[in-house]
Amino acid sequence: MDLQTLSRLLKDLITVNDRVSLPGLGGFVTELAPSVFSDKAMVINPPFRRVLFKSSETWNDELLENLYADENNLSIDDARKELTLFLKEFRNDLNKQKSVVMPGFGIMRATDQLDYFFVAEKDLFIYTDSYGLEPLNIKILPKKGTVEVLSGKRVSLPSQPVARPYNQSKPANDSVVKPAPAPKVKPVKSEKKKKTNIWSVMLVFLLLIIIVVALMVVFKDEARPIWEWLLYSQEERELLRQMGQGI
Numbered sequence: 001m002d003l004q005t006l007s008r009l010l011k012d013l014i015t016v017n018d019r020v021s022l023p024g025l026g027g028f029v030t031e032l033a034p035s036v037f038s039d040k041a042m043v044i045n046p047p048f049r050r051v052l053f054k055s056s057e058t059w060n061d062e063l064l065e066n067l068y069a070d071e072n073n074l075s076i077d078d079a080r081k082e083l084t085l086f087l088k089e090f091r092n093d094l095n096k097q098k099s100v101v102m103p104g105f106g107i108m109r110a111t112d113q114l115d116y117f118f119v120a121e122k123d124l125f126i127y128t129d130s131y132g133l134e135p136l137n138i139k140i141l142p143k144k145g146t147v148e149v150l151s152g153k154r155v156s157l158p159s160q161p162v163a164r165p166y167n168q169s170k171p172a173n174d175s176v177v178k179p180a181p182a183p184k185v186k187p188v189k190s191e192k193k194k195k196t197n198i199w200s201v202m203l204v205f206l207l208l209i210i211i212v213v214a215l216m217v218v219f220k221d222e223a224r225p226i227w228e229w230l231l232y233s234q235e236e237r238e239l240l241r242q243m244g245q246g247i
Helices: 001-015 063-072 076-097 190-218 226-231 234-246
Strands: 019-020 026-033 037-038 043-047 050-054 097-103 106-112 116-120
Touching: 001 019, 001 063, 001 076, 001 097, 037 116, 050 116, 063 076, 076 097, 076 106, 106 226
Parallel strands: none
Antiparallel strands: 019 026, 026 050, 037 043, 097 106, 106 116
């Protein structure tokens, strides 16, 4: 393991992951940054992903060990041992020198209080969704523009003559031919008809109910066998008949 290999592996991993651990030190995380102005608001930069280093990200996702083991045909344990030894030296150099350049990736820095932070390389590209987008330069107009204020008033447009075929003769009085007015269509009173039909159905239904109730009251004795036949089974009807005879 060397610094060049570490930088390459971190760049490959951070391109497809939002977080990559640096065991024993912390972790690299990415944040999506929107389009911003730069150079005195004369250039619009496309959106990008910025890389930050956080010492609080202590849990190890093992992405670095797995990639290093695959590339060098090593077991995970052997890759972890080599990486641990190298990062121990990397941390000692960072604490002493306060700055370590990671080629093609950025610079790791340390404060006097041994707090670590990362400065990404200016040309570091890890956001594939913005591939092909370039900064847009803004041009200043040579003259100050004016803004038209709408009054909100209705303005009638001038009438235009109706176009005529080339070989058609011009009307004698050179007047504008007005189109015939569209025939007036009376609205269909469908809503009123629907309401009338509903009230008619309800009235008929109410009359039927009144007639049925009246017939039941008037012919209650004659209709009793029918009701018993509808409401009771044969055994129940026989029982009722015997009770009636006993009474």
